[in-house]
Amino acid sequence: MADPVLTFTDRGIYCPAGDFFIDPWRPVDRALITHGHSDHARWGHRRYLATHQALPVIRHRLGQIDAQGIGYGEAFRIGGVTVSFHPAGHVPGSAQIAVERDGEVWVVSGDYKVEPDGLAEPFAPVRCHAFISECTFGLPVFRWRPQAQVMADISRWWAANAAAGKTSILGAYSFGKAQRLMAGVDPIGPILTHGAVEETTAILRAQGYALPDTIRAGQGVDAKTHPGALVIAPPSALGSAWARKFGPVDEAFASGWMAVRGIRRRRSLGTGFTVSDHADWDGLNAAIRATGCERVFVTHGYTAPFRRWLAEQGYDAGIVATEFGDDAEEPLPEVAE
Amino acid sequence: MRDFAALFAALDGTTKTGAKLAALTAYFQSAPEPDRVWTIALLSGRRPKRSVTATELREWAAGAAGLPLWLFEESYAMVGDLAETIALILPAPLHEDEPPSLDQTIRALMALTGQSSEARREAILRVWDRLGQTERLLFNKLITGGFRMGVSQGLMTRALAQATGVDEAVLAHRLMGDWLPQHTAFADLVAEDTATGLGSRPYPFALAAPLEDGPETLGDPQDWRAEWKWDGIRGQLIQREGAFALWSRGEELITDRFPEFAPLADFLPRGTVIDGEVVAWGADRPLPFAELQKRIGRKTVPKRLLLDAPARLLAYDLLEDGGEDIRPLPYATRRARMEAMVAALPAGLPLGLSPDIAFAGWADLAAIRATARAAQAEGLMLKRATSPYFVGRKRGDWWKWKLDPWSVDAVMIYAQAGHGRRANLFTDFTFAVRQGNELVPFTKAYSGLTDAEFAEITRWVGKNTLERFGPVRRVKPELVFEIAFEGIQESPRHKSGIALRFPRMARWRRDKPVDEIDTIEGLRDLLNVARG
Numbered sequence: 001m002a003d004p005v006l007t008f009t010d011r012g013i014y015c016p017a018g019d020f021f022i023d024p025w026r027p028v029d030r031a032l033i034t035h036g037h038s039d040h041a042r043w044g045h046r047r048y049l050a051t052h053q054a055l056p057v058i059r060h061r062l063g064q065i066d067a068q069g070i071g072y073g074e075a076f077r078i079g080g081v082t083v084s085f086h087p088a089g090h091v092p093g094s095a096q097i098a099v100e101r102d103g104e105v106w107v108v109s110g111d112y113k114v115e116p117d118g119l120a121e122p123f124a125p126v127r128c129h130a131f132i133s134e135c136t137f138g139l140p141v142f143r144w145r146p147q148a149q150v151m152a153d154i155s156r157w158w159a160a161n162a163a164a165g166k167t168s169i170l171g172a173y174s175f176g177k178a179q180r181l182m183a184g185v186d187p188i189g190p191i192l193t194h195g196a197v198e199e200t201t202a203i204l205r206a207q208g209y210a211l212p213d214t215i216r217a218g219q220g221v222d223a224k225t226h227p228g229a230l231v232i233a234p235p236s237a238l239g240s241a242w243a244r245k246f247g248p249v250d251e252a253f254a255s256g257w258m259a260v261r262g263i264r265r266r267r268s269l270g271t272g273f274t275v276s277d278h279a280d281w282d283g284l285n286a287a288i289r290a291t292g293c294e295r296v297f298v299t300h301g302y303t304a305p306f307r308r309w310l311a312e313q314g315y316d317a318g319i320v321a322t323e324f325g326d327d328a329e330e331p332l333p334e335v336a337e
Numbered sequence: 338m339r340d341f342a343a344l345f346a347a348l349d350g351t352t353k354t355g356a357k358l359a360a361l362t363a364y365f366q367s368a369p370e371p372d373r374v375w376t377i378a379l380l381s382g383r384r385p386k387r388s389v390t391a392t393e394l395r396e397w398a399a400g401a402a403g404l405p406l407w408l409f410e411e412s413y414a415m416v417g418d419l420a421e422t423i424a425l426i427l428p429a430p431l432h433e434d435e436p437p438s439l440d441q442t443i444r445a446l447m448a449l450t451g452q453s454s455e456a457r458r459e460a461i462l463r464v465w466d467r468l469g470q471t472e473r474l475l476f477n478k479l480i481t482g483g484f485r486m487g488v489s490q491g492l493m494t495r496a497l498a499q500a501t502g503v504d505e506a507v508l509a510h511r512l513m514g515d516w517l518p519q520h521t522a523f524a525d526l527v528a529e530d531t532a533t534g535l536g537s538r539p540y541p542f543a544l545a546a547p548l549e550d551g552p553e554t555l556g557d558p559q560d561w562r563a564e565w566k567w568d569g570i571r572g573q574l575i576q577r578e579g580a581f582a583l584w585s586r587g588e589e590l591i592t593d594r595f596p597e598f599a600p601l602a603d604f605l606p607r608g609t610v611i612d613g614e615v616v617a618w619g620a621d622r623p624l625p626f627a628e629l630q631k632r633i634g635r636k637t638v639p640k641r642l643l644l645d646a647p648a649r650l651l652a653y654d655l656l657e658d659g660g661e662d663i664r665p666l667p668y669a670t671r672r673a674r675m676e677a678m679v680a681a682l683p684a685g686l687p688l689g690l691s692p693d694i695a696f697a698g699w700a701d702l703a704a705i706r707a708t709a710r711a712a713q714a715e716g717l718m719l720k721r722a723t724s725p726y727f728v729g730r731k732r733g734d735w736w737k738w739k740l741d742p743w744s745v746d747a748v749m750i751y752a753q754a755g756h757g758r759r760a761n762l763f764t765d766f767t768f769a770v771r772q773g774n775e776l777v778p779f780t781k782a783y784s785g786l787t788d789a790e791f792a793e794i795t796r797w798v799g800k801n802t803l804e805r806f807g808p809v810r811r812v813k814p815e816l817v818f819e820i821a822f823e824g825i826q827e828s829p830r831h832k833s834g835i836a837l838r839f840p841r842m843a844r845w846r847r848d849k850p851v852d853e854i855d856t857i858e859g860l861r862d863l864l865n866v867a868r869g
């Protein structure tokens with residue numbers, strides 16, 4: 001049998017025929033990056049390749065880097081393989097990376113979400129022989145309601161707080177989730193942002209993503225100047241002195257983990273909205289089926305049970321240990337690996 | 338179910354007592370009356386008898402969701418709550434229409450008792466198919482029990498008082514005792530008049546708060562009375578016209594577990610209610626709690642136990658005297674009336690006074706407390722001489738001043754994920770001490786650390802798992818903890834031969850290497866101390 005198209009090393013996923021890595025976690029010569037979250041786009045590589053849409057945020061986060069952009073669906077030859085980037089629906093600019101060698105296609109999913117969210121380029125399945133899939137939410141208890149329903153809940157929560165004279169503070173990861181929320185809620189009042197959220201929002205807005213107006217909270221911008229506001233902040237800001245400055249507040253957290261009551265209560269948060277940038281159980285299964293693949297490698301999440309489930313469904317399934325997932329949307333240590 | 342589900346969502350969505358009280362009050366004013374009765378019952382720990390087992394539920398739910406049972410178990414291990422796991426994995430309902438009321442739902446569940454497995458399965462699947470997610474969760478909780486909505490019985494009673502205008506103390510008293518929700522109308526439960534006889538109903542127990550600072554903070558020693566804090570079963574003995582009953586603090590009727598108390602029904606004056614401690618009695622002092630424990634959970638008490646470890650009620654308060662509710666009188670007065678009442682009884686009854694301990698000052702009392710273990714007590718109780726018998730836990734009048742617990746240093750060898758709010762953390766650990774070169778497991782503990790420490794340990798467990806048995810991980814014996822406990826007993830059922838009472842993690846001993854942990858011999862020495 002021929003050598004595998006991709007191998008798994010202690011620096012990351014490696015393509016021997018093209019001599020490059022995908023989302024490596026140690027410094028390498030050439031890195032192909034699926035998206036701008038910090039567990040995937042790391043500092044210190046010599047050359048970067050990512051979608052044109054992903055590069056501005058990556059550049060903002062990593063500073064001066066030698067980076068090249070590529071369009072979705074564009075074929076690009078590296079050594080003995082052809083690579084192409086396809087929408088992953090995870091965050092703006094996010095991609096799955098397909099690597100083809102002599103007709104054999106392997107796809108690295110990066111992080112992905114199947115349901116279109118109106119902001120990120122919608123997920124597009126890629127036919128392949130082997131699929132390397134994340135499974136952050138790879139247990140059947142994780143099943144998301146349609147985004148429109150959750151957004152309606154969030155809008156209602158905001159309206160009720162505003163009517164009660166309270167500021168609504170919504171905790172969400174500052175790249176991707178935060179913008180998806182501000183674009184999805186009913187704008188019944190001003191939307192204020194924490195500095196970390198505002199910086200990314202400004203970059204994405206300049207790229208042309210349809211985002212509502214936001215105001216950076218801070219000097220001269222608070223609950224007095226903007227009563228009944230929605231404040232979008234990183235999860236770490238919840239319960240902080242920064243949040244208390246908005247006077248009477250009601251805090252909520254938006255994350256896929258909020259689907260589980262015990263987790264929500266552990267954070268002592270009354271309100272949790274189940275909104276995830278990752279595929280749910282049904283989404284993972286549908287995405288894998290749509291690739292038409294025979295081999296699946298799972299990573300990043302509930303790998304052991306998800307691998308066993310896939311094997312029972314007839315896939316040749318394995319587990320890949322990676323260093324993804326320490327950042328994007330996991331506020332909690334994991335129990336099952 | 339809809340009002341009940343809305344109530345649950347409101348209670349679950351807040352951590353603020355005021356908001357919970359308002360939600361409950363509104364519910365008690367607007368929900369259908371039969372539903373209110375069940376809600377009161379559920380929130381005070383009465384649930385309908387099980388008609389479906391947890392094993393059946395798992396199998397039916399996994400089947401309905403098209404999942405193998407092992408994947409259901411993996412999911413349950415992550416979620417930590419069976420009812421919720423089922424609600425989360427079931428396919429979306431196909432026939433979500435007006436759901437049945439809480440009363441109808443519970444009665445339908447009760448009617449399943451005794452039916453064939455197939456008939457019960459079909460009935461449950463039919464209900465699941467009609468309910469939305471929150472309602473499913475509640476329905477499953479009705480079946481599995483363990484209803485905790487973050488509402489204490491006190492808060493529930495207060496809401497009921499606000500909703501009905503009936504006095505809170507009257508309601509608290511009314512809700513205790515042996516009423517059955519399926520045979521009780523809401524109007525009767527909250528009726529204003531109490532003249533229809535109290536029957537065997539107990540009074541709500543007054544509870545002591547732990548004394549954390551020294552007794553010097555309590556002011557003049559002259560204002561206080563002291564007695565031993567016994568390690569038995571808190572009980573209320575009721576002797577009224579036509580009613581003789583012993584109630585535990587958990588509102589359980591335990592009269593039958595203590596047949597030796599029967600003669601008290603013949604000799605105690607009518608209209609007497611005593612608050613005291615049931616203990617197993619040796620020649621002149623209580624036996625270890627383990628002796629009493631032997632008869633808990635048994636239907637009948639074997640003769641040998643009655644001989645070897647006869648029960649005795651150590652009386653420490655008198656709540657009703659000659660049919661008069663004397664709870665508002667000062668403690669010293671109640672105590673005097675109790676002493677007079679007991680003095681008038683014939684000798685040989687299984688009832689005695691919990692001795693009033695005389696002391697010269699706080700320093701003297703501290704010295705007395707140090708001898709508690711020899712008296713088979715856990716420490717001291719302090720009661721303000723002028724205090725009435727209050728309802729529940731009111732800080733300031735009653736204090737428990739317990740001995741410092743015992744402790745050993747032990748190493749963690751197994752870890753398991755917690756439940757409920759700690760579903761995602763490893764919080765339940767098994768500990769071992771040394772025996773020569775081996776490690777002997779001797780206790781489990783799951784409380785005493787901060788969330789941050791549990792999170793750190795959880796990460797550590799992830800990297801140091803040696804083996805998995807379902808939800809349990811065997812881990813490298815590396816992390817050392819100080820385990821505190823209240824008592825120690827011999828236990829042939831345990832491999833170590835001992836059992837601890839109230840074990841908990843006092844501290845994570847990061848400073849201590851594994852080879853410096855305690856030994857099984859050290860624990861056995863403590864056993865000898867415990868025996869006196």
Ligand SMILES: [Zn+2]
Pocket residue numbers: 035037040090111328
């Ligand atoms: Zn990501």
Ligand SMILES: [Zn+2]
Pocket residue numbers: 037039040111300324325328
């Ligand atoms: Zn990730």
